[in-house]
Amino acid sequence: MSVSVMVPTLLRPLTDGQKKVDAQGETVRHIIDHLDSRYPGIKARLVHEDEVHRFVNIYVNDDDIRFAAGLATRTAPGDKLTVLPAVAGG
């Protein structure tokens, strides 16, 4: 069983317009690698220097992975991974 990934509007051109895609992996890092193999280019939008890119938030279910184990955060079958733009400025 796989993890559901909710894709923000901005990244949907990379997922053929799909809002929700499935991916497999035991950690967020593995899931992103799997996504990138199917939708090339998406990893570069989510990860920078092996950290979550500062312009996005990634959640496993309701939890922001920055406050968990980052890309090493574990996932279980049936989990929902959500990507949202990080909103900030000066």
Add this chain to the structure above:
Amino acid sequence: MALRISRTALDQILCQAAVEHPLEACGLIAAPCTEPVATRVIPMRNHAASADWFSFDPREQLRVWNELDERDEECRVLYHSHTASEAWPSRDDIAHAQDPALHYLILSTWPGARHRVRSFRIVAGRVFEEHVAIQE
């Protein structure tokens, strides 16, 4: 190219910015996916609680975005206030403005500001000011 916003929504965010001054205020304005006018103001907590920086609280943001999905609405406008400068995007505002489809609205509560509200499209780091069309 213009931002279409209701008078009520605009008054609401001006009021929020005044109340939260000297800290920066922030939030979004949503609209039903089929409607052209941005009407529903959703004030957000400034997680940074700062006079020169704002950020959405990630958990609050997830809850709001899920609610937009359930209501078949979309985020149309991201707004925040500047408390000691003009209503013009800062370098950090531009860096974080990743979505060319969004309106980036900036309010200034600085007494010296020439304009209280300005709206922008930001595309690949380039800033384009747009007209604010207020719907009475």
